[in-house]
Amino acid sequence: MVLTIRDVTKSYPGQTVETAVLRGVSLDLSAGTSLALTGDSGSGKSTLLHLAAALDHFDSGEIGIDGVRLSELGDGQKAALRRRHVSLVFQQFNLIPSLNIEKNIALHARLGGTWDAAWGQRLADRLGLSGLLGRYPEQLSGGQQQRAAIARALAVRPKLLLADEPTGNLDEAASTAVMELMLELVRESGTALFLVTHSNAIAQMLDRRLHLRHGTVS
Numbered sequence: 001m002v003l004t005i006r007d008v009t010k011s012y013p014g015q016t017v018e019t020a021v022l023r024g025v026s027l028d029l030s031a032g033t034s035l036a037l038t039g040d041s042g043s044g045k046s047t048l049l050h051l052a053a054a055l056d057h058f059d060s061g062e063i064g065i066d067g068v069r070l071s072e073l074g075d076g077q078k079a080a081l082r083r084r085h086v087s088l089v090f091q092q093f094n095l096i097p098s099l100n101i102e103k104n105i106a107l108h109a110r111l112g113g114t115w116d117a118a119w120g121q122r123l124a125d126r127l128g129l130s131g132l133l134g135r136y137p138e139q140l141s142g143g144q145q146q147r148a149a150i151a152r153a154l155a156v157r158p159k160l161l162l163a164d165e166p167t168g169n170l171d172e173a174a175s176t177a178v179m180e181l182m183l184e185l186v187r188e189s190g191t192a193l194f195l196v197t198h199s200n201a202i203a204q205m206l207d208r209r210l211h212l213r214h215g216t217v218s
């Protein structure tokens with residue numbers, strides 16, 4: 001199992017009382033499969049995604065990434081696990097404006113020492129970016145920028161890809177096209193995809209979907 005979440009709870013300290021956002025969430029995600037998480041605004045979707053990325057602490061329960069229990073790791077070990085196995089894609093593409101698309105795509109893989117130029121080129125081809133590699137992010141459309149962000153995320157060959165409203169800035173046609181490519185690529189590369197979305201249409205494209213309500217998923 002790439003991601004296991006068991007009875008996880010999470011509260012944020014409030015001014016007077018603690019707000020319990022997650023009240024016992026459990027789910028499993030295996031290699032090469034995709035899971036959509038839907039839920040009302042404020043239901044805790046981003047909170048859960050951040051926990052799955054080992055970016056924040058949970059109060060109780062356990063999260064495992066590739067069999068490693070997060071509760072047993074210190075911050076440095078979590079950062080190392082993240083670098084090796086986890087990639088993130090957000091609604092804001094978060095490309096580096098001063099780097100061209102080729103360098104943006106290679107950035108995280110180079111930092112982690114895992115850059116594979118042939119795989120990077122294949123991702124660029126598949127995502128329709130081969131002719132745009134010398135351009136800078138501001139010279140690309142929103143859909144092209146998001147495809148570059150996806151190429152960058154997959155260039156590290158992550159075991160787990162976490163996506164928070166990845167096509168939230170795109171129109172419906174671009175959004176569907178980008179999602180189809182992302183799903184093809186994660187299936188091919190055996191990456192597990194955990195994706196937060198408000199869109200029913202997008203949620204239906206994934207293998208499974210869960211809805212977060214009142215701090216639990218069903």
Ligand SMILES: Nc1ncnc2c1ncn2[C@@H]1O[C@H](COP(=O)(O)OP(=O)(O)OP(=O)(O)O)[C@@H](O)[C@H]1O
Nearest residue numbers: 012013019021039040041042043044045046047048
């Ligand atoms: N750092 C924080 N400190 C305190 N409360 C927080 C913090 N982050 C989130 N919250 C609260 O936790 C709840 C869940 O927030 P979260 O961002 O996970 O929801 P969401 O389902 O992703 O919402 P949206 O769909 O609007 O992005 C909200 O009530 C939010 O106000």
